[in-house]
Amino acid sequence: MLLANRFQHANITGLDPSDKMLKIAKKKIKNNFFEKRIHIIQGYSQNIPFKNETFDIVTIAFGIRNFQYLHHSIREIYRILNPSGILAILEFSNPSNYWIKNIYHLYFHLIKKIGNFISHNRYAYNYLQESIFSFPYYNNNMNKLLKNHKFNPIYIQELTFGIVSIYIAKKNEKNLF
Numbered sequence: 001m002l003l004a005n006r007f008q009h010a011n012i013t014g015l016d017p018s019d020k021m022l023k024i025a026k027k028k029i030k031n032n033f034f035e036k037r038i039h040i041i042q043g044y045s046q047n048i049p050f051k052n053e054t055f056d057i058v059t060i061a062f063g064i065r066n067f068q069y070l071h072h073s074i075r076e077i078y079r080i081l082n083p084s085g086i087l088a089i090l091e092f093s094n095p096s097n098y099w100i101k102n103i104y105h106l107y108f109h110l111i112k113k114i115g116n117f118i119s120h121n122r123y124a125y126n127y128l129q130e131s132i133f134s135f136p137y138y139n140n141n142m143n144k145l146l147k148n149h150k151f152n153p154i155y156i157q158e159l160t161f162g163i164v165s166i167y168i169a170k171k172n173e174k175n176l177f
Helices: 002-006 019-031 070-080 098-119 122-134 140-148
Strands: 012-016 038-042 055-061 081-092 151-159 164-171
Touching: 012 019, 019 038, 055 070, 070 081, 070 140, 081 140, 098 122, 140 151, 140 164
Parallel strands: 012 038, 055 081
Antiparallel strands: 081 164, 151 164
């Protein structure tokens, strides 16, 4: 919906494997009057149901660390992007600053305890922390991953002391199908 607000003439397609997430998205889309511009489908990143070179931009927000088949998913994203298409990723990172990293880990430890107590859902809060800290692709490792999949990384921006990062990469036109 942020993209729909920002880019008034864009048609947006959302993809998610979770039926529950899609139901929430449908409700938000309807409540914000975006039914004609935002279309959502159920599917998996490793098998995106679109033809080659369909999209100008692919965005991933706090989700790449959850891809079950990361390398296959990135190849699929490359496949569906137009020549010179853009991949934009927003993802949690693991800060390199010693003090920030320790505060960050303490914060997650506390959030996990409080979240588990309030929600009685140990899995959700444990998974969030584990998925962030075990994901190996942030900063230079993310650049290497994208380069290995024929993307040309053009921008990295660390936000909030390196807790979150934005990665922008362009489909390398020299490696077309």
